[in-house]
Amino acid sequence: MASGERIAFGDHGAPLVALAALCIAVFTGPTAQAASRPPQFLRNCTIAPPDPLPLFAAPLASKTATASDDDDEEEGEANDGPRGFISPLSNTCIAISGTVNAGFQRDDYKANAVALATGQVPQSSGSFPLSSTFRLETGQTLADGRYLATAFEFSVDSTSEGGSELAMNEASVTFGAFAFGLTGSRFDFWTGGDFAFIGRIPSRTVALIGYERHLTEQFSLSLSAEDAAADRRTVLPATGTRLPDGVARLLYEQDGLTLHGAVALRDVPGAGGSSRLGRAGILGATWERNLLGRSMTLTAQLAGAIDAAPYIGSRLDQRTAFSALTGDLTTRGWSGVISLGREWTDDWSSNAYLSRYRLSIPNPSGLAGRIQIDRVAANLIWSPVDGLRLGLEGSVAWQKLDIAANARAASLSGRQSSAQLFVERTF
Numbered sequence: 001m002a003s004g005e006r007i008a009f010g011d012h013g014a015p016l017v018a019l020a021a022l023c024i025a026v027f028t029g030p031t032a033q034a035a036s037r038p039p040q041f042l043r044n045c046t047i048a049p050p051d052p053l054p055l056f057a058a059p060l061a062s063k064t065a066t067a068s069d070d071d072d073e074e075e076g077e078a079n080d081g082p083r084g085f086i087s088p089l090s091n092t093c094i095a096i097s098g099t100v101n102a103g104f105q106r107d108d109y110k111a112n113a114v115a116l117a118t119g120q121v122p123q124s125s126g127s128f129p130l131s132s133t134f135r136l137e138t139g140q141t142l143a144d145g146r147y148l149a150t151a152f153e154f155s156v157d158s159t160s161e162g163g164s165e166l167a168m169n170e171a172s173v174t175f176g177a178f179a180f181g182l183t184g185s186r187f188d189f190w191t192g193g194d195f196a197f198i199g200r201i202p203s204r205t206v207a208l209i210g211y212e213r214h215l216t217e218q219f220s221l222s223l224s225a226e227d228a229a230a231d232r233r234t235v236l237p238a239t240g241t242r243l244p245d246g247v248a249r250l251l252y253e254q255d256g257l258t259l260h261g262a263v264a265l266r267d268v269p270g271a272g273g274s275s276r277l278g279r280a281g282i283l284g285a286t287w288e289r290n291l292l293g294r295s296m297t298l299t300a301q302l303a304g305a306i307d308a309a310p311y312i313g314s315r316l317d318q319r320t321a322f323s324a325l326t327g328d329l330t331t332r333g334w335s336g337v338i339s340l341g342r343e344w345t346d347d348w349s350s351n352a353y354l355s356r357y358r359l360s361i362p363n364p365s366g367l368a369g370r371i372q373i374d375r376v377a378a379n380l381i382w383s384p385v386d387g388l389r390l391g392l393e394g395s396v397a398w399q400k401l402d403i404a405a406n407a408r409a410a411s412l413s414g415r416q417s418s419a420q421l422f423v424e425r426t427f
Contacts, residue, residue, distance in 0.1 A: 042086065042087060043085065043086045044086075045084055045093035046082070046083050046093070047081045047082045047083075047084060047093050047139040047149065049139065049149065049174075051214075052177070052213070053214075054214040054217055055213055055215050055216075056215055056216050082097060083095060084137070092138050092139070092140040093138065094136070094137070095138075095139075096134075096135070096136055097135045097427060098132065098133050098135060098426070098427055099132065099424060099425065100130075100132045100425050101131045101196060101200060101424040102129070102130045102131075102422065102423060103128070103420050103422030104126065104127075104128055104420060104422075105126065105127050105128070105129050105419070106419050107122070107124060107125060107126075107127070107416065107417070107418050108124040108416070108418075109121055109124055109415070109416055110414050110415045110416075111411075111413060115410050115412075115414050117410075118407045118408075119411075120407065120408065120411035121411050121414065128158075129157075129158050129420070130157075130158045131157040131158065133154070133156075133169070134153065135151070135153040135170075136153070137149065137150065137151045137152075138150045146175065146176040147174070147175075147176060148173075149173070149174040150172070150173050150174070151170050151171070152171050153168075153170040153171075154166065154168050154169060155169055157201070168205070169203055169205055170182060170184070170205065171183075172208070177213055178210070179208060179210045179211075180208070180210075181207070182205050182206070182208070183205060183208055184204070184205060184206070185208070185224075185228070185311075186208070186222045186226070186249045186262065187249065187262045187264050187280070187311055189284035190299055190301045190314075190337055190339060192314055192315070194339075194341060194379075195353070195377055195393065195395075196379070196393050196420060197377060197395050197418065197420075198315055198316055201315040201319060203315065204228075204231055205231045206226040206228050206230055206231065207230040208224050208227075209224065210222060210223065210224030210225075210226075211224070217254075219250065219251070219252055220251045220253075221248075221250055221251075222247075222248070222249040223248055224246075224249075225244040225247075226244055226245045226247055226264075227245070228245060229242075242268070242269050243267040245264055245265065245267075246265045247262060247264045247265075248262065248263055249262040250262070256287065256289060257285070257286070257288075258286040258287075259284070259285050260283070260285070261281075261283050261284075262281070262282050263279070263281045263282075264279065264280040264308060264311055265279050266278035266280070266307065266308045266311075268308075278305070278306060278307030278308035279306055280303065280306070280308040280311035280312065281304055282302070282311070283301070283302050283303075284300065284302075285299070285300050286298070291342075294342070294343045294344060294345075295341075295342075295343045296340070296341070296342050297339075297340070297341040297342075298338075298339070298340055299337075299340075300336075300338050301335075301336065302334070303334060303336070304333070304334040305331070305332075305333055305334070306331070306332055307330060307331055308331075309322070309331045309359060312333050312335040312357070313355075313357045313359075313373075314335075316375065316397075317355070317357040317375075320373060320399060320412055321359055321371050321373070321401075323408065323412070324406055324408050325361075329361050331359055332360045332361075332362060333357070333359035333360060333371075335355065335356065335357045335358070337353055337354070337355040338353060338354050340352050347382055348380070348381070348382055348383075349380075349381050349383070350378065350379060350380050350381065351378065351379050351381070352376075352378040352379075353375075353376070353377055353378075355374070355375045355376075356374050356375075357373040357374075357375075358371070358372055359371040361403065368404055369401075369403030369404060369406070370400070370401075370403075371402075371403075371409075372401075373398070373400075374397070374398045375395065375396070375397040375398075377393065377395035377396075378393070379393035379394070380393075387425060387427060388423075388424070388425055388426075389424040389425075389426075390421075390422070390423050391423075391424070392419075392420075392421055393419070393420050393422065394417075394418070394419045395417070396415065396417050396418075397417075398415050399412055399413055399414060399416065401413050
C-alpha cells in the first residue's frame, strides 16, 4: 500500500512540480538570468588585418611542414599592430595614439658672397620646435570575412615665424584589398621617421585609390591612382587639368629582408594646354639582423625621375628645392640614401644616414639650373621607459641652388648645420 501511495503521489505530483517550476521561472527568471550574465566591459584588442590567401598559394603539405617553425614569428607579428579596445555591443577595435615632440634647436648658416648679396640668407639662431600628432584607427572583420579599417591622423607643427601649422596626414578607408582616401604614397619607402629633423616635417600625402594583393607568402603587388596635388606643401604648383598619377609597387618581405620596387607615371601639364609624361622609379631595401645580441637595421634607397620631382628626395630636400621652383619647368633628377640604425642596450640606440639629391632643369638652349643637396645626420636616443625618447641629434647639409635670375635659389646655397636636444612622448 505504501508503494501504491508513492505511485499515486508521483502521478498527481508531477504536474504540481512542473507548475511550481513554471512559477519560479516567471517570477525569478529575468532576475536569475541577469544575475548569471556577466557584466560587459571594454575589452582589449589589437588592430591587425588578417593574412589574405595569396593568389599563388603554396601547397598545403608544404605550408604545414613549415608552420611549426614560424609559429613564434607569426605570434610576434600579430602583436605588432596598434593596441586598442572594443566597446560593449560592438565588434570594432578602436585604437587612439599620438606623439608629442619638443626640444631646443640651433641652426647655423654659412654662405658665399653671392648668396649673402641677396640679403635673404637666414641668421644663425636658436628655436624651440614643438610638434604633435593624433591618430585614430578602427578595424573589424565583417560577417562575409572581409576586413574593414579606417585611419584618421593630423599633426600640428610649430613654424619659424612662431605660429603653428595644422596638417592632415591621413584620412583613409581600407575595405578588403582596396584602399581609398588621403594617405601616404605607395611609391615611398624610406621616410626618415627615426630622425627628429625629418619627423617634424609633415609627411607627403596623396589622394589615393589603391588595390593590393599578395601574390605569394613573400611577394605583394600594389596598384594605385594617386593625386599628389592633394598636398600643397610638397608639390610643385601647376595649372590646367591633369590625370592622377599611376603607381605600381612590388614588395618582398622575408626573414628580416624587405625589398621595395615601384614605378610612377605622371601627367604634367605644359604651356598652351599641352602635356608631357613624367616618370619615376625607385629601388629600396631594408635588412634587419641581430649583431652581438642587439638589433641592427640597414636601409638603402635609390630613386630617379624625369618630370616627376615630387617622387625623389626626402621631405627636407623637397622643402628646400620646391621653394625655388615653378610648376612649368622640365626636370631631371635622382636621389639616394643610406641609413643605419643600431640598438646598443635596452635603453640606448643610435641612427645615422647619408643622402644625396640632384635635380637639373634642362631647356632647349641648354641647362637652365641645377640643385644639389648633400646631407649627413646622426642621433643618439635614450628610452628609459616605453613611449619616452630623449635624444641628441645633429645634421649638416651642403646646398647649391643655381637657377638663372632666381634670388631665392641663390639665398638657399651654402652650408646649414643644425643640432638639437629633444624629448618625445608617445601615447
